Amino acid sequence: MSVIYVLLAISICVALVFFVAFVLSVKKGQYDDAYTPSVRMLFEDELVETTSEKNNQSKSQTK
């Protein structure tokens, strides 16, 4: 039954890993601004779209 010591050690280690991850994320400022990243996430690949759009626009202008 001494396996319980091993299990306890493992479970606490896993828990500590998550705790440290939490502390680090707070330290990096992830909780300071909870809104902007949610918007920024949606913008990641807009560059391609805008170039094509610009082309469309310049075409329509030349018409």
Added chain:
Amino acid sequence: MIFVIGMKQMSVDKACYHCGDACSGNTVLFAEKEFCCNGCKTVYEIFTTNDLSYYYDIEKAAGKTPEENLDKFDYLENAAIVSKLLEFDEEGVQVVHLNIPHIHCSSCIWVLENLKRLHQDVKSSQVDFPKKKVRITYSSKNLSLKELVVLLARIGYEPHISLEDYSKKNNAVNRGLIYKLGVAGFAFGNVMLFSFPEYFEVEEFWLEQYKHVFRWLMFAFSLPVVFYAARDYFIMAYKVLRSRLLNIDVPIALGILTLFLRSTVDILFDLGSGFFDSLTGLVFFLLVGRFFQQKTYGFLSFERDFKSYFPIAVTKLNGDKEEDSIQVYEVKAGDRLLIRNQEILPVDSVLISGSAQIDYSFVTGESQVVFKSSGDKLFAGGKQKGGVLEVEALKSVSQSYLTQLWSNAAFSKNKVSQFQTITDRIGKRFTIAVLTIAFLAAAFWLVVDASKAMNVFTAVLIIACPCAIALAAPFTLGNILRIFGKHQFYLKDTNTIERLAQVEMALFDKTGTLTSATENTIFYEGMELTEQEVSLLKNTLRASNHPLSRSLYGILKSQEIETLDAFEEETGKGVQGRVDEHSIKAGSANFIGQKVDSRSLDTSVHVSADDNYKGRFVFKNKYRDGVSKLFEQMAGGYTLAVISGDNEGEKNTLEELVPFGTPLLFNQKPEDKLYFVKELQSKNKVLMVGDGLNDAGALAQSDVGIAISENINVFSPACDAILDASKLTQLGNFLKLSKQSIKVIKISFLLSLCYNVIGLYFAVTGQLKPVIAAILMPLSSISIVVFTTLASNYLGRKLRSQKER
């Protein structure tokens, strides 16, 4: 801000593709799109040529007309000022944090984060939307801070740089509470798991073998909770006790301490499993309550003083007319200063040359410009709108008429620490009651069974720990705070709600608070104008950008568009136009050649046709809709008064609006307002509603100071709450809701007392087992949280339906 007049007529016109404002008069057509002015068109051009046209797809018409006057950033050439503003400056890389009030939608985030496409030397930019700030990293070799700021201003995102940024350098964010919450939550979860086995299988063989391991693990997890997460409660309890008072922190600290010591003794002598799960749970719930209460509006500041309005630097003229940019604190009496268009006067001064059109809206809330001629005295806080001025400083910054108000003691007092919250008041009685019961029960058991005395004594302290009571106020008030926020009533903290509920008297400022700063009523007095003259006047005004011209243009009913044969505008004086034989002049009395009537203090535009004086258009502030209704509603429960810095010109109009007998005070200086509030406070709790910097003293002195703001993004003076001007009529309902929320708290106090009575039964009879505490503590806390949240949401919904009615 003034040209809202005539909006109804304008709405027929097309809205500007860039900024969404109505295009009046000078519509600019470009790329099949309509723009209200060249500025907006230029921004559109910049965006489209730099692959940024997606800006217009995210949000429609999100832009802002860019500022034309970019000279005002000249002070950013001064290295000493720049180095103070920069966050980081090394090896050609500079980092700056800029406050941009215009940030308001996802388009703004997108374009600002793509700033590098507008200038190759911008390395990266990151927007903090709630705080309306952008952090820009750029290479300083080819791009100076001034160029960067000008670039932002050119696309309509003009940063607001003020003395406040300059003098304050503590950017450190306080994340203490989040860490503590994390520690307590982590420990609570683990301790709960470790404590379960003993609750279920008490006599089991293997459990007997290993229970000590579990117990000591729980002990280890509770150490950081007691010594780190709960630290503030001990510190506060110590402070309160030292000042010979009692509040809610005392029984909480006592409860935590007893829980920890009793549990440690229990496991040390193998008396039981201890109360570690209750201990960590208690601290966790308390911290959640505090976290919930701490709703902050990052983009608002409740601490602003004149520093946030004033510029960092001004242009000083040296002896040989040489211009020199100096910091405003270095301005001495006698210095010659150059004030450009849109610059704010930092000191009281005398006008030497130039045509002064001063907008004192920061100071008084009155946005109509005041005309001054050389030799006149100008007060600090006024904003020049027009040409360049040369002035001579009369005083230094801190000694000016307006700024010396801040040396008053009212600005250094702390309203929160002086106020005893409802929780603290109940906490006092509660502590006394709990200690009495604990000692009586212990004394009883000393006689009956001395071995149980200590057990009962600690059990009473543990079970009576007022977790539920301490949670009632944070959750109710925190929720009400959010409900207020949804209705554009932004409070500094939850403490303000409690103070609001106690208010007995309400004072209102007039200009900018009861009257609208953006809308005017215009009426004409004098000889009637013929149709032809009206048409000529309208066409003449069309070419002028002066706010008064724009307002007047909006109300004149004439559809013909004529081409003028001659047009001339003298900045700050007036306009004149000619068609065929007829000429028209509109502007100040001097410009028309009319003698100024010294009694008349109104803003007016005089008109003459073919050099014959016709009459004048008088601009008057319009009272906000529903003001009289608000006064009627509040008159029942509160003593009301109006206090204004203006002359008595509006007395008769105002008397009709307010209930009969309401005191109306005029000609009150900023200090007068402050002392008036102070005098009233000897008898009543005073609510002050104001808007300008001249109300700042009264707002600071009053029990609750509410600043009215037309646009919450622009700055309002230091206060306890900021109310959007359109919601002023709701004020009565807000006050009612704050009173109701106190009732909710009182009911939840009763509810949690019931739980305490049940718990005390177990404690006093010596039957308190860890499992009972482990059930009772979370049960009471959660039921209080549920009750207060539901109750305050219900009350908040009533507020919404009242609005719709």
